[in-house]
Amino acid sequence: MVGKLIILTAPSGAGKTTLVKHLLQVIPRLSFSVSATNRKMRSGETDGKDYYFLSTETFQSYIREDKFVEWEEVYSKQYYGTLRSEVERLRTAGQHIIFDIDVKGALSLKQQFAQDALAVFVMPPSLDILIERLKQRATEDEESLRKRIEKASFEMSFQHEFDETLVNDQLELSLLRIEKIVNRFLGYSDGN
Ligand code: 5GP
Helix, strand or coil: CCCCEEEEECCCCCCHHHHHHHHHHHCCCEEECCEEECCCCCCCCCECCCEEECCHHHHHHHHHCCCEEEEEEEECCEEEEEEHHHHHHHHHCCCEEEEECCHHHHHHHHHHHHHHEEEEEEECCCHHHHHHHHHHHCCCCHHHHHHHHHHHHHHHCCHHHCCEEEECCCHHHHHHHHHHHHHHHHCCHHHC
C-alpha cells in the first residue's frame, strides 16, 4: 500500500507545531516530511531532522535538477522545498507523511496528489490573538513581526481552498479534532 499525505498549513503563531507533534505520536505509520531550506540553522535544530540545511547554491542546483516536488521562496531569499526523494522513499515504504509547509506549497501538493492528500488549514482564533502570540515569542524584531503579520493575513484568505479548516482556539479540543479528521481520512476506525 502506498502512503497518503497529510498537509498542515497555518500562519506563523497559529499553533501548528503542537498539532503535528501530537499526530506523530497517535497516528500509526505516520512520518514527518523533512524539508530542505537555505536558511540558517537555529539553536536546538538538527540537520536532517528539522530540515536538510543546504547552501543557496545547492538549493538552486536542486531546483534545476527537478529534485523538489514543490519549493517556495517563503521569505525574501529564504527558500524551502519538499524533496521528491523524501516523499517517494516514505510512500513506497507504506508510510503516511505529514507536512508542515506554507499555503502555496500545500496547495501545490494537493493539486499533484489529489485524493491521496488531505490539506488542513489551521486558523488562529483571531488575527488579534495571532499578533499577541507572535509578540510573546519575542524572537521577532519589529520588521520581521510586521512581515509575519502581513503574510498571515494573506494566507488566511486561502483557507477556503483547503479540504478542512481547524480553528485552534482550545488546544485540547483541537488535538482531538485533528486526530479525528486524520483518522477518518486514513480510514482508521476511530475517525468516527
Ligand atoms: P521556519 O523558518 O519558521 O522553520 O518556517 C518558515 C515557513 O516555511 C513555515 O511557514 C513553514 O510552514 C514553511 N515551510 C517549511 N518547509 C517548507 C517546504 O518544504 N515547502 C514550503 N512551501 N514551505 C515550507
